[in-house]
Amino acid sequence: MNYLAHRNFLAVLTLSWLWLSTTPSVLGQGVVVPDEPAATMSLDDIRVGMTGYGMTVFHGTEIEPFNVVVVSVMPNSSPGRSVIWIRCDDPRMVESGPVQGMSGSPIYLWDGDEPKTLGEGGKLIGAFAFGYSEAKQCLVGVQPIGYMRETATRAHMPEDEAQAGARGGSTRRVIELLDRIEGLPQAGGEDSLSRVRLRAIRKVLVHATGGEERGENVAAVSASLRDPSGGVSASALMLPISLGTSGAAELFGPLLEPMGLLGVASNAGGIAGAPPHGIDPAAVMIQPGSVLAIPLAYGDIDLSATGTVTDVLPGGEVLAFGHPMFGLGKSNVPMATGYVHFVMPRRSISFKSSGTLTPLGTLVRDEGAGVVGIQEVRYTVAPVEVTVNLPGQEAKTYHYQVVNEPTLSAVLTATVIYNSIQVVHGVPAENTIRTRATMRFTGGRVIELDSLVAGGSAANPVMDMLTPLSVMAINPYEALEVESIRVNIDVEEGNRMATIVGARLQRSQVAPGETVGVFLEIQHYAGEIEKRRIDVHIPDDLNDGDYPLTVSGADSYAAMKIGSQPHLMVTRNIDDLAGFIQETMNFRSDAIYTAIMLPPKGLAVGRTEMPGLPSSRAAMLTSPTSTQAVPLMRLIDQTFDADMVILGQANFILNVRKP
Numbered sequence: 215m216n217y218l219a220h221r222n223f224l225a226v227l228t229l230s231w232l233w234l235s236t237t238p239s240v241l242g243q244g245v246v247v248p249d250e251p252a253a254t255m256s257l258d259d260i261r262v263g264m265t266g267y268g269m270t271v272f273h274g275t276e277i278e279p280f281n282v283v284v285v286s287v288m289p290n291s292s293p294g295r296s297v298i299w300i301r302c303d304d305p306r307m308v309e310s311g312p313v314q315g316m317s318g319s320p321i322y323l324w325d326g327d328e329p330k331t332l333g334e335g336g337k338l339i340g341a342f343a344f345g346y347s348e349a350k351q352c353l354v355g356v357q358p359i360g361y362m363r364e365t366a367t368r369a370h371m372p373e374d375e376a377q378a379g380a381r382g383g384s385t386r387r388v389i390e391l392l393d394r395i396e397g398l399p400q401a402g403g404e405d406s407l408s409r410v411r412l413r414a415i416r417k418v419l420v421h422a423t424g425g426e427e428r429g430e431n432v433a434a435v436s437a438s439l440r441d442p443s444g445g446v447s448a449s450a451l452m453l454p455i456s457l458g459t460s461g462a463a464e465l466f467g468p469l470l471e472p473m474g475l476l477g478v479a480s481n482a483g484g485i486a487g488a489p490p491h492g493i494d495p496a497a498v499m500i501q502p503g504s505v506l507a508i509p510l511a512y513g514d515i516d517l518s519a520t521g522t523v524t525d526v527l528p529g530g531e532v533l534a535f536g537h538p539m540f541g542l543g544k545s546n547v548p549m550a551t552g553y554v555h556f557v558m559p560r561r562s563i564s565f566k567s568s569g570t571l572t573p574l575g576t577l578v579r580d581e582g583a584g585v586v587g588i589q590e591v592r593y594t595v596a597p598v599e600v601t602v603n604l605p606g607q608e609a610k611t612y613h614y615q616v617v618n619e620p621t622l623s624a625v626l627t628a629t630v631i632y633n634s635i636q637v638v639h640g641v642p643a644e645n646t647i648r649t650r651a652t653m654r655f656t657g658g659r660v661i662e663l664d665s666l667v668a669g670g671s672a673a674n675p676v677m678d679m680l681t682p683l684s685v686m687a688i689n690p691y692e693a694l695e696v697e698s699i700r701v702n703i704d705v706e707e708g709n710r711m712a713t714i715v716g717a718r719l720q721r722s723q724v725a726p727g728e729t730v731g732v733f734l735e736i737q738h739y740a741g742e743i744e745k746r747r748i749d750v751h752i753p754d755d756l757n758d759g760d761y762p763l764t765v766s767g768a769d770s771y772a773a774m775k776i777g778s779q780p781h782l783m784v785t786r787n788i789d790d791l792a793g794f795i796q797e798t799m800n801f802r803s804d805a806i807y808t809a810i811m812l813p814p815k816g817l818a819v820g821r822t823e824m825p826g827l828p829s830s831r832a833a834m835l836t837s838p839t840s841t842q843a844v845p846l847m848r849l850i851d852q853t854f855d856a857d858m859v860i861l862g863q864a865n866f867i868l869n870v871r872k873p
Contacts, residue, residue, distance in 0.1 A: 269503030279333030312345025315566030341536025357536030450537035507552030624683035717864035766863030
């Protein structure tokens with residue numbers, strides 16, 4: 215299909231999504247709702263050796279059966295919960311083993327003397343949910359249907375009750391996410407400006423939560439079900455999510471994996487396309503065994519997680535997955551019909567490559583036994599506009615809608631931006647990338663970024679955005695949503711990196727009110743050494759003494775500035791937090807900074823500075839009974855435009871004496 219046809223399809227799909235996302239209506243089509251609940255078999259009636267079948271989609275949208283036999287019923291595999299273990303002898307399952315994306319496939323067992331026709335009859339026992347990696351047989355753990363239906367009783371819980379506890383432990387989750395981001399090679403060198411920003415914001419969160427030093431798994435419920443052991447314990451099957459290019463899957467997959475999502479590459483270019491020929495989206499219904507897609511970002515791309523529908527109740531509630539997605543109780547993400555490109559067999563655990571068709575409602579519960587969806591739009595989305603200007607190409611603008619899900623919004627936004635840069639071709643080997651971004655959140659909070667990176671990759675423009683987006687979406691103070699994001703990325707050929715390789719002072723002894731010259735030698739990347747003079751002003755009221763003077767790029771200056779003013783890391787509310795984040799974003803990599811360090815004078819209590827505090831009062835505030843007061847450090851700093859990314863630093867001692 216040509217590019218124009220792709221765009222026409224996307225225009226229709228996006229219009230339908232926008233209508234659904236802004237219209238609080240009840241949807242009446244697309245879900246096969248039974249008059250009576252499907253007959254089920256209790257755990258007490260299940261015996262080893264009983265046979266039956268499962269239902270799932272292996273290709274396209276056709277629901278097909280596969281045969282199963284009961285291996286065991288394992289009581290109390292978790293507190294008060296049992297798991298049914300089955301073996302799947304279908305040739306397709308023998309080849310693939312447990313398949314990520316089959317989570318939720320309904321399993322039926324035949325009872326007594328009833329006809330044993332594959333795909334017909336039987337009673338529902340639960341959902342295909344758990345498996346082992348590296349297994350030589352296709353052994354699968356089944357989540358009992360009784361636990362899943364019990365979850366459905368909370369699908370229509372009032373909003374205030376559903377919200378209670380939904381954000382519990384959220385700050386620890388975002389701290390863990392920041393730790394994973396910092397661990398990415400694309401986060402820059404050990405002392406890069408990106409890492410300085412990230413570590414400072416992480417420290418603020420640690421202070422805000424009373425000194426927590428490490429995060430925990432995003433979904434505590436699902437953590438015990440994942441498989442960190444290399445295949446020696448059963449784990450909940452992850453949900454495959456298409457991430458566009460292979461580079462995007464490699465970069466963002468590690469951030470999503472602890473959330474139960476398996477990042478896979480969907481195509482080489484990252485732009486969404488129509489479903490395969492022969493699939494009519496209007497004819498595909500949500501029913502047991504069908505694909506259940508979770509479209510998390512859409513528009514000029516389709517980032518969808520997919521599993522399988524287990525059961526539909528007479529009230530229209532859709533049960534799926536048989537294990538948690540994030541395990542946070544309340545949920546507000548879209549559900550949609552979907553299709554399967556193919557099943558990818560792997561030596562570890564195979565997965566389905568799938569896509570989204572038609573939105574049909576919202577997943578409202580996400581618990582240990584599975585997820586529950588209803589035919590009502592409750593989720594919200596944020597528009598993300600990305601304009602990319604690559605050398606030799608006309609500027610192109612891409613439009614997306616990203617679901618407001620606190621745990622995922624930042625990574626999803628970074629993923630669509632990364633894919634936007636890679637659509638036509640990659641960035642030149644020798645490059646300079648400027649990223650300008652405006653991130654708007656509810657309550658009128660705005661974070662702006664203006665970043666210049668030399669010799670970077672398509673990942674660099676998103677590294678500095680990941681931190682503020684993550685922290686604002688999951689913060690210790692109040693629930694926020696992203697309202698809109700606008701990003702402009704300009705890529706030019708040529709590396710505008712430069713390093714300070716030499717420096718000297720015009721003179722070391724100066725008087726208050728004077729200006730002293732600093733003569734710099736700046737080595738351009740693979741180029742000549744430029745000589746530049748900057749003039750440092752000495753304040754009129756500076757007392758006699760010896761003062762350290764540092765001349766540096768943004769990375770060294772940011773570390774010094776943040777480290778010398780720890781009181782600014784004390785935040786009491788979301789506005790304090792947003793203000794501190796913006797301060798870290800204001801450091802410019804295309805500038806030369808000078809900083810004169812002054813000795814401590816006065817105290818800071820919380821965020822309140824008291825530079826002229828009498829010594830007697832200072833002694834009272836710094837007594838062992840108070841932990842809020844810290845010595846007040848100050849920098850006298852100046853900024854000089856450089857039009858290049860400055861690295862390195864030079865250090866001097868200024869001898870200030872009155873005439």
